[in-house]
Amino acid sequence: MTQATNITPLFNNLAKIERDRNVACHACSLYSLCLPLGLNNNDLVRLDNIIERSQNHKRGHTLFTSDQPFRSLFVVRSGSFKTTISAKDGRDQVTGFYFPGEFIALDAIHQQNYQSNAKALESSSVCELPFNNLEEIGKEMPQLQIQMLTRLSKELAGDKNLMLLLGKKTADEKLATFLLSLSKRFQERGFSATDFQLSMSRGDIANHxxxxxxxxxxxxxxxxxxxxxxxxxxxxxxxxxxxxxLMCG
Amino acid sequence: MTQATNITPLFNNLAKIERDRNVACHACSLYSLCLPLGLNNNDLVRLDNIIERSQNHKRGHTLFTSDQPFRSLFVVRSGSFKTTISAKDGRDQVTGFYFPGEFIALDAIHQQNYQSNAKALESSSVCELPFNNLEEIGKEMPQLQIQMLTRLSKELAGDKNLMLLLGKKTADEKLATFLLSLSKRFQERGFSATDFQLSMSRGDIANHxxxxxxxxxxxxxxxxxxxxxxxxxxxxxxxxxxxxxLMCG
DNA sequence: CGCGCGTTTGACATGACTCAAATGCTGTGG
DNA sequence: CCACAGCATTTGAGTCATGTCAAACGCGCG
Known part of the structure; x- marks a missing residue:
């Protein structure tokens, strides 16, 4: 069997960030992909001040589960996460994979509890945004509000496409679509669009x-x-x- | 075959609204289910002023398609709609059904175009909210912003559950889940939870x-x-x- | 009233699942 | 650092739930 060689390690550029976890938004390499986009300096500092930058989460670490009260949104800083929801009988569905700059827990806003479970797929870190504070400062930052709406809307559009995938596509089309989605997201983050590591297991991919x-x-x-x-x-x-x-259907 | 008898006609309480399409938010029977919830009187009037209340849309009428530029969000006023997205080859997926008080086009915010197609399932009407105006007045109404975030978040949570349905449930579980979802939404709108009309075709249900x-x-x-x-x-x-x-899985 | 489409029902086909077993990889403890 | 245990992945064989095809039916709209 031919081997895939010289694969660029995933997000190794971000090693620096993992070492210096307190880097502020304006100095963060994710700046252009993340929430602060469009904020002026004053606003950026205020946002910066409510963000709690997390410890490193090891592979398999649970960020939150759906029986916990909702307090914070999370933005992936490094590494990757999966979210799942569970049927009563224990079957569960992987509802998404999340990479640096992407929001986790947007489906929980203004519910009592988180609506899904989030787990680290590899060594990862996040920025935690306590929602009450976010709401508070948002009142004075229209640009932040727009960002939030845009984020939510984008995830919604993505999920509609996943419904098309789950409901109408063949197995081949599903996998092709999935691989291209990863490719695109890696490229947006400055990595190779063709060579990367899958941080999730075959089981997670299949489930998703x-x-x-x-x-x-x-x-x-x-x-x-x-x-x-x-x-x-x-x-x-x-x-x-x-x-x-051409295979995506 | 036994017949289902004495079925409550869907949303016939709303006939009044259809006759008087210019009823303001504060007088609207959907008030408590809709966007204005939590706004004070001043803000309500401002919101009222940017809303364009639509003509009646006949069954089959297309509200928008995914090749049109995004301008407005819509809230169903009476009747019902379906939204679909299409694969390149023409297959399409019914991504949602929408009833009075529910938002359509949330997945298009800050994209150039609508992301899906919306079509009336029966005689229906909508409130049209030009997004630029909404954005503008939203800057001065934190409560409106919260409402928008909440709406988006709720639809997102619903879609995650649809992913569970599409990805993991058997045919029986899918239909049971769907019927109960309709039941719940009718009940929330003050109608019978057990007796109602399906405004969508078998084909639409199957597709969804x-x-x-x-x-x-x-x-x-x-x-x-x-x-x-x-x-x-x-x-x-x-x-x-x-x-x-018990059958929902 | 009649046409056409949406719906129902039956017979059959098949893509993807389940079960089973071999193989490979990874993390851990000695 | 290596060896082992346990889990992940691959591959094969057979089954099954659901899809496809076909045809009859009947409701609703014009």
Whole structure:
């Protein structure tokens, strides 16, 4: 079996941030992807002051669960997270994967409790935004409000597309769509659009796409046979991104 | 076949509103379900002034499509709508059904275009909220901003549950969950939780739940044989709501 | 009243799941 | 640093829930 080689480690540029966890928004490499975008200096300082920058979370660490009271939104600083919701009988659905600059817990605003469970997929850190404070300073920062609305709206649009994926797409189309979504997000963050590490397990991918683990595994094998990708464990290299695009349905 | 009888016509209490389309927010029967909740009188008047109350939309009328520029949010005033998104090849997914007091187009905020297509399922009317104006007055009404965030967050939470439904539930569980969701929303609007009209076609239901029309039709028949419901065309009567709840998975 | 589309029902096909087992990888403790 | 345990992944074989195709039916709209 051919090996995927020279894969760029995921977000290794962010190692610096993990070491210096108290870097302020204006100095943060995620600045342009994150909430502060469009704020003036004064407002930025006020926002900065309500943010609690978290300790490092190890792989598997639970950020929150749906039985806990909602207090804060989180923005991924480094690493990655998955969110899940559970049916009564324990079945659960991976509702999303979250990368640096992305918000977690937007579905919990103004509910008593979080609406999902969030877990770190690798060593990760977050910025915690206590919602009461955010609400408070938001009253005086229209630009921040717009940002919040935009964020929510974007996640909503993404979820509608996931509904299309889950409801109408074949297994091939699901996986192709998923890989391209990751590719795009990595590219937006300044990383390679074709070579990256999958921080989530096959099980998580399968669950998220409404497939069985075995199906995902077989698809990875077949995509590789067909020359679309190289996959070795968690290391992925996209070899024919155009063909992959045509497969998305 | 037993007939479902004495079905309460859907939203006929709202006939009055349809006749007098210019009723202001403070006089609207949807007030408590709608955006103005929590606004003081001054703010309410300002909001009132930017709202454009629509003509009556006939069944099948398209409110907007995803190739049109985004200008306004819509709140259903009477009747009901469905939204869909389309894959390149024309397959589409019904992403939601919308009833009085519910927002349409929240997924389009701060995108160039609408992200989905919206179509009336029956004779319906809407309040149109030009987003630029809403944004403008929102700067001075924290309470309105909170309302907007809450609305978006609630729709997001609902969509996450739809992902669970589409990804993990069996056909039976999907239909049971769907019927109970309608039941709950009708009840919140002051109508019967057990007897109502389905304004959408079997095809729309099937599409929304990721099933084939034939499957939905068979399920309705079986649910009726099992004494869970009575269904006659579009008239639905829930006979064993508890058992239905146990079936939701 | 009649046409057409939406719905129902039946028969059959199949994509993806489940079960099973081999293999590989990773983290841990000695 | 290595060896082992346990979990993740891959691969194969067989099954099943749901989709597809086909045809009859009937309701509702014009």
């Amino acid at each position: 796409l409404g497939l069985a683990v075995e199906t995902v595994s077989r698809l990875f094998s077949r995509f590789q046979e067909e020359g679309l990708i190289l996959i070795a464990g968690k290391a992925l290299s996209i070899k024919d991104i155009e063909k992959l695009r | 739940l990721g099933l084939a029309v034939e499957t939905v039709s068979r399920l309705f028949s079986r649910f009726q044989e099992e004494g869970l419901i009575l269904i006659a065309g579009k008239a639905l009567s829930i006979k064993d709501i508890e058992k239905l709840r």
